[in-house]
Amino acid sequence: MIELNELTDAAQKAFPADSLSPGRDESWRLVAEMGWLMVRLPEEDGGLGLDREASAAIHFEMGRVLATTPLIPAQLGLQAVLASTIPARSDWLERLAGGEYAPLHMLPASVLNGTKGTLSGTVGGVFDADMAVAVVAKLPDGYALIPTDAPGVSVVERPIWDTSRRLFDLVLDGYTPDPDLMLTDEAGAQALHDALAPEAHLAIAADCLGAANAALDMTVEYMKVRRQFDRPIAMFQALKHRAADMKIRIAAAEALLWNRVRDPEATLTQCGAAKTLAAEVFAYVTEEAIQLHGGIGLTDEHPIHRFMKRAMLNLQLCGSSDLWNERTGREALEVS
Amino acid sequence: MTDKPDLEALRSEVRAFLAAEAPTGWRDASRTQDDFVRTQRDWFGRLVKAGYAIPHWPASFPGGGRSLAEQKVIYEELAKADCPRLLLSFVSTYHAFATLHECASDEQRAQYLPRILEGETWCQGFSEPGAGSDLAAIKTRAERKGDVYVVNGQKVWSTMAQFADKCLLLVRTASDGPKQAGITYLLMDMKTPGVSVRPIHQIQGDEEFAEIFLDNVEIPVSERVGEEGKGWAVAQATLASERGLTLMELSYRMRGALSRVAALIREHGHEEDRGILRDFGELVTQVDAVCAIADQFLDNRIRGIERIGDASIVKNSYSRALRAYAKLGLRLGGIAEQYIAPITFGDLNTGNWMADFMNSYAWTIAGGSEEVQRNIIAERMLDMPREPRAWVA
Numbered sequence: 001m002i003e004l005n006e007l008t009d010a011a012q013k014a015f016p017a018d019s020l021s022p023g024r025d026e027s028w029r030l031v032a033e034m035g036w037l038m039v040r041l042p043e044e045d046g047g048l049g050l051d052r053e054a055s056a057a058i059h060f061e062m063g064r065v066l067a068t069t070p071l072i073p074a075q076l077g078l079q080a081v082l083a084s085t086i087p088a089r090s091d092w093l094e095r096l097a098g099g100e101y102a103p104l105h106m107l108p109a110s111v112l113n114g115t116k117g118t119l120s121g122t123v124g125g126v127f128d129a130d131m132a133v134a135v136v137a138k139l140p141d142g143y144a145l146i147p148t149d150a151p152g153v154s155v156v157e158r159p160i161w162d163t164s165r166r167l168f169d170l171v172l173d174g175y176t177p178d179p180d181l182m183l184t185d186e187a188g189a190q191a192l193h194d195a196l197a198p199e200a201h202l203a204i205a206a207d208c209l210g211a212a213n214a215a216l217d218m219t220v221e222y223m224k225v226r227r228q229f230d231r232p233i234a235m236f237q238a239l240k241h242r243a244a245d246m247k248i249r250i251a252a253a254e255a256l257l258w259n260r261v262r263d264p265e266a267t268l269t270q271c272g273a274a275k276t277l278a279a280e281v282f283a284y285v286t287e288e289a290i291q292l293h294g295g296i297g298l299t300d301e302h303p304i305h306r307f308m309k310r311a312m313l314n315l316q317l318c319g320s321s322d323l324w325n326e327r328t329g330r331e332a333l334e335v336s
Numbered sequence: 337m338t339d340k341p342d343l344e345a346l347r348s349e350v351r352a353f354l355a356a357e358a359p360t361g362w363r364d365a366s367r368t369q370d371d372f373v374r375t376q377r378d379w380f381g382r383l384v385k386a387g388y389a390i391p392h393w394p395a396s397f398p399g400g401g402r403s404l405a406e407q408k409v410i411y412e413e414l415a416k417a418d419c420p421r422l423l424l425s426f427v428s429t430y431h432a433f434a435t436l437h438e439c440a441s442d443e444q445r446a447q448y449l450p451r452i453l454e455g456e457t458w459c460q461g462f463s464e465p466g467a468g469s470d471l472a473a474i475k476t477r478a479e480r481k482g483d484v485y486v487v488n489g490q491k492v493w494s495t496m497a498q499f500a501d502k503c504l505l506l507v508r509t510a511s512d513g514p515k516q517a518g519i520t521y522l523l524m525d526m527k528t529p530g531v532s533v534r535p536i537h538q539i540q541g542d543e544e545f546a547e548i549f550l551d552n553v554e555i556p557v558s559e560r561v562g563e564e565g566k567g568w569a570v571a572q573a574t575l576a577s578e579r580g581l582t583l584m585e586l587s588y589r590m591r592g593a594l595s596r597v598a599a600l601i602r603e604h605g606h607e608e609d610r611g612i613l614r615d616f617g618e619l620v621t622q623v624d625a626v627c628a629i630a631d632q633f634l635d636n637r638i639r640g641i642e643r644i645g646d647a648s649i650v651k652n653s654y655s656r657a658l659r660a661y662a663k664l665g666l667r668l669g670g671i672a673e674q675y676i677a678p679i680t681f682g683d684l685n686t687g688n689w690m691a692d693f694m695n696s697y698a699w700t701i702a703g704g705s706e707e708v709q710r711n712i713i714a715e716r717m718l719d720m721p722r723e724p725r726a727w728v729a
Binding site: 232252330 | 649709715
């Protein structure tokens, strides 16, 4: 059994803190070599059979370095195939665990049935689709693996502010789904979504909090070096207290994240709430971080803005704060 | 979340006890000081008898020796049943217990711990008019004369000192050297000649705190905890007790008390108001996070991996959430909460939101203000430089 701190140590060695957003292709090779694609795959399917805590620990470290490697959608895509009974299931699992990329889309799809069983429309929010062999997407008849080189399928990049990631639309134009690649039917789609969604929330929450910690570290280091009025600005209580507030809010969100990661019975709403808190805290920390960096924080050459851009994108993944806060409030009202 | 079988059994046991014995109408019955003291003593006595008053004490005491998970179950159920907090015995069962358990002599322990279970209450004589956040600046002076210390000075912000039998007292026995070094820790009987207490009238109409005046008070040397001049370390044990279990209990109580906000939402017909549901959901998550961090802190303490500053983080998280809780209740309650109504003496959950809101400041100021905690976090955890200490006019 791999210990959690071994995983964390290995991640920190492979992705050292002083190198933000290392190159995507070499990162992806490294991720595959380290076996991280197999972390949540059961041993009987050739994986490592580790729990949510292990994958959250890795996502936390990937957030810390603003990783360019799309591990979260890759793991979710793999789990969708794992949950299916498609004829080539074991073949696909082997390929995906070995480093072929088939992400789950992270934003809603808008796909309509066309004539003769064809589909047209857009599957939004596919990370790094340019390197994908297939995309796991929700179609009108259920979740499907859609090969990116199939006729009627194209990937269109939607350039984003977040410089650590690349986002694409999967555009379908008269695409005919392969029945052998249907992961669920229409009825099973909701069940698969509900099974994968907690995992997605916890992964994004871990990414947020790893990154929030790194943004805080960077800000505190800057405040110790930057001098005004003959002393480091870290000495001024008014500024020091803002750094302490960031630390307090990160710590509370982290405690909630690990609590939910370790609770296999945490509900989807509870995981969504943990993600919402983590993403809100990440956004707050980056806003403070830019302000505390002063003018340099507004320049492209200083990396602090990259944290803010990732934070703002993370807020939009898997449903907004408004949605999850409302759901949390509604459920709490029902039980109390 | 479902419990493990043994916890489930405990939960049903506690529920059965509370179904039969949870006090009702205690808010109305705690509106004068005398009534408050009576209802508190009564409830404490019944909880001691049932074995739920001191789950954090060792197993050698009735009802003690509970695991953390068991303690959480008990606190959750007490909160859910809306029982009164054990305010009057709070200092006794946490601060006095921690001090006696960790630092006192066997004789002192044997003498005082059983009496707490019989209802003897303690207060804390730490803060002084000139020594709040800068606690080591205390001036109350003790001079040793034979077998007694003769104590002169003044204490302030002593919670419920007006009802206390005994006092955990910090005094200065030397003034040369570092200011922490000359502090001595004494156990004082509140009926000793020369002790007088004046309650402080607070902004919410309560008298939870008091001043203690000490005029040639003689305290036997046998009532000293630890060595002379080494009281600062003992005081840390006293204060640390507040930061672990207490915050866990309070966090779970606040989690349970969210039902009061839910009741307001229903009462005012806001069940479909999405804005209000969002605000409520945000608060629920915030309180869940406080429970999680209080849990984590206590788990770490038990495993011996507490870091400097961890306690400050937990305390600030709790006090922020408490303020948010009281503010949402105050907002949803509308104008009704602005009418002065009789309040329950000395509770954070009085049934009156304006009083609770005002009371929430007790947590952002008492026990080390928010600002002091932020300094600790910034300087000790984030390693940021201290401001120059000397003040030059």
